Amino acid sequence: MFYSESRIFKNEEMLSHDYLPELLPHRENQIKQIANNILPASKGRQPQNTFLFGSPGIGKTASVKYIFREFENSSGAKTVYVNCWDYKTATAVLSKIVIDLGYPIQRRGWGKDEIFNRLKEVLNKLNKGLIICLDEIDQLEQEALYDLLRLDVDIPLGLVAISNNQFVFADAEPRIRSSLAMDEVEFKPYTLMEMKDVLQERVKHSIISVEDGVVLLAANQAVQKGGDVRIGLQCLLKAGRVAEQENSNKLEVEHMRKVLKEVKEVKPEILKEKINDGEKIILEILNGGKKQQSGELYKEYCRLVKDPVSDRLFREYINHLAEVNLVKINKRKLHGSVRIISKV
Ligand SMILES: Nc1ncnc2c1ncn2[C@@H]1O[C@H](COP(=O)(O)OP(=O)(O)OP(=O)(O)O)[C@@H](O)[C@H]1O
Ligand SMILES: [Mg+2]
Structure with a gap:
């Protein structure tokens, strides 16, 4: 046999930082506030634009994706998620939205005005509200926001913006700021006990058997090294691999101790890019x-x-x-x- 089933992991991919869990403990209030703000869009009314801010790895993106999943399932309003690291210009963002709504366009050859008009046309055909998430909005050129604000379409249209930087709109033109009229939602870092609950929930679905103390150690590492949940997830994944190598049938404190020194920060190259x-x-x-x-x-x-x-x-x-x-x-x-x- 080339490979056998793991005795440690039942669902290793659930420890990946891309995985969107079924539950997000300790983000209930933020989720409620964001959902309430955008809910009118599914009833034909104008939603409240919303701005989420807070340090890295504390559930901002996950919370919005979680809400968007619910919205799409209940099909009350359409949602589009854009990471502005990948779409920084007005042309790029507007095309991304058109494409996500199911209308192919050729990126090359189309000028911005054409894409803008195409988007307007597509939106007026949508027949339901639309919420657009602009994640990492500090990367987006201001013109793009200006364009989105002057769309003037018949459907309810709302924006959810996300950034690490609370003051990202401070330098925006006053007319942009006032037409955005953002409701702010602050994400505070998790406390040690909250971090433990967050990781525990992920462990429940991903690891077969865990010794007491393992999750707390991972949570402590995450909190000590800046509060990013991804650090805790990485610790659990690496410790699980050590346990596998040692042919153990349980993830033990000893395995966790072995990896703590290695896992110090998450994707420093990504942080540096920011x-x-x-x-x-x-x-x-x-x-x-x-x-x-x-x-x-x-x-x-x-x-x-x-x-x-x-x-x-x-x-x-x-x-x-x-x-x-x-x-x-x-x-x-x-x-x-x-x-x-x-x-x-
Ligand atoms: N309450 C939670 N429950 C379960 N998993 C969580 C929770 N909060 C964060 N996570 C997980 O932590 C990881 C990082 O979260 P997320 O990507 O939402 O961070 P972020 O706040 O958007 O960070 P950044 O500012 O770097 O983009 C993801 O894998 C996410 O699923
Ligand atoms: Mg994020």
């Missing part, structure tokens, strides 16, 4: 591991780059790095308040 060049330089300065006072850090940054950004924008960079968990900010009271920045 940051701009200025932010990358800040990280390089902090790479030596020492803590820096924000004023000193700014001076060092100005020394290294040709066109340094303003003091104010620099602060935004630091805040953004903190939001994606790449730096830590500690406030210290000396003369006034001083911010001490260090790498996570």
